[in-house]
Amino acid sequence: MIDTQFPAGFIWGAATASYQIEGAWDQDGKSESIWDRFTHMPGKIVDGLTGDVACDHYHRWQDDVALMKEIGLQAYRFSVAWPRILPDGRGQINQPGIDFYSRLVDGLLAAGITPFITLYHWDLPQILQEEGGWASRTVSEAFAEYTDVITRALGDRVKHWMTLNEPFVSAYLGYELGFHAPGHTSREEHVAASFHLLLAHGLAVPVIRSNSPDAQVGIALNLSGQVPASSSLADRAAAWQSDGLNNRWYLDPLAGRGFPLDIIQLYGNPLEFIRPGDMDTIATPIDFLGVNYYTRKVVRSTIVPEAENAPREVFINSNLTDMDWEVCPEGLYNILGRLYFDYPFQNIYITENGAAYPDQIIANTRIDDPQRLAYLKSHFEAAHRAIAAGVPLRGYFVWSFLDNFEWAYGFTKRFGLTYVDYPTQRRILKSSAEWYRRVIAANAVID
Numbered sequence: 001m002i003d004t005q006f007p008a009g010f011i012w013g014a015a016t017a018s019y020q021i022e023g024a025w026d027q028d029g030k031s032e033s034i035w036d037r038f039t040h041m042p043g044k045i046v047d048g049l050t051g052d053v054a055c056d057h058y059h060r061w062q063d064d065v066a067l068m069k070e071i072g073l074q075a076y077r078f079s080v081a082w083p084r085i086l087p088d089g090r091g092q093i094n095q096p097g098i099d100f101y102s103r104l105v106d107g108l109l110a111a112g113i114t115p116f117i118t119l120y121h122w123d124l125p126q127i128l129q130e131e132g133g134w135a136s137r138t139v140s141e142a143f144a145e146y147t148d149v150i151t152r153a154l155g156d157r158v159k160h161w162m163t164l165n166e167p168f169v170s171a172y173l174g175y176e177l178g179f180h181a182p183g184h185t186s187r188e189e190h191v192a193a194s195f196h197l198l199l200a201h202g203l204a205v206p207v208i209r210s211n212s213p214d215a216q217v218g219i220a221l222n223l224s225g226q227v228p229a230s231s232s233l234a235d236r237a238a239a240w241q242s243d244g245l246n247n248r249w250y251l252d253p254l255a256g257r258g259f260p261l262d263i264i265q266l267y268g269n270p271l272e273f274i275r276p277g278d279m280d281t282i283a284t285p286i287d288f289l290g291v292n293y294y295t296r297k298v299v300r301s302t303i304v305p306e307a308e309n310a311p312r313e314v315f316i317n318s319n320l321t322d323m324d325w326e327v328c329p330e331g332l333y334n335i336l337g338r339l340y341f342d343y344p345f346q347n348i349y350i351t352e353n354g355a356a357y358p359d360q361i362i363a364n365t366r367i368d369d370p371q372r373l374a375y376l377k378s379h380f381e382a383a384h385r386a387i388a389a390g391v392p393l394r395g396y397f398v399w400s401f402l403d404n405f406e407w408a409y410g411f412t413k414r415f416g417l418t419y420v421d422y423p424t425q426r427r428i429l430k431s432s433a434e435w436y437r438r439v440i441a442a443n444a445v446i447d
């Protein structure tokens, strides 16, 4: 008797993003994105490589859909590259770009795989960066126009839409840390970008609904529990602040609560870019929340000197992935529970979860990845426990369907269920994918 049976109708899938897999960066009328610009600048990417070719999915999508079918995926989350659809960011439509995604959607449906589309997974048309990128309100308005074009074209067949992927990462890593495109280092731009991303989301929701009336609309946020390193007041305050920066800054406005006051105060930003009605736009109800979860964060106060703080009680366990991220399935259970108790979202999907490990090909034919399998298994079990506790979790997307271009890490990190040999573009299903196929078939966590 299997006691990790998932509810009937639970959706098992895998995810990717346009820039990380497509390649064809300058083909068929596509314009340059901020990631094309960024990766072509020296010193930005660990291995010096770019996503010019990546997994060449743009040309190999039919084989890739066949592989998805082989794994038994019920759903596939992918993103649309805005610069393929509107090379100028707005205005003139590039039909070959639309045709590519239209064929992909038809191919998925023919294979019995439900498409879940993310409208923005970080590849902003470079031309819109020239007007300030996400620090500028005009870009939120352009996003609504882009959303209109693509949902008009695909809204008849695609019924699950996410506006944005991880606005926190776009805004913070892109505009303040400079670790991601466009590589800026301004706190002010970060805060403005976070707002304009949320505004873009809010403007897009009714557009999607009007072009695809029975669609489910959501957003994918990166959420992780911020755990105090000790029970000292200083550590608890630091963890709460970290939660505000990472989680509440996005969750609260979406839930109609406005930006969290403690973080407004911390930023010391007058938020003058907010106009009357904007916070209501952002709070337009959504059908589901997408959760991208990888690890938790243990937070130690930097205000109280180490010697004066209470001794650490919480330690990062030594089980780390190749990203040096702590393996902590309990953190997934906790974040799901917290969402259930503190927020009004009626449906939740895990829109990303997975692990990078340095896979080795054996005898040129197979990849055994027991660590990835163990990672996924423990997180599936945590998700199952969350459902048993009442969390309305509807589906699970493993990151990622394919090994791919891992942003600033280039091709040095492999997250795929499918191994990609980049020089030949050969794909090989890893043993975790074979196992995942059996999980999907059983709709239960199996050994």
Ligand code: FCB
Pocket (backbone or CB within 6 Å): 017, 020, 165, 166, 169, 222, 292, 352, 399, 406, 407, 415
């Ligand atoms: C997330 C991104 C995704 C991938 C994973 C590892 O932050 O959304 O594109 O890079 O991390």
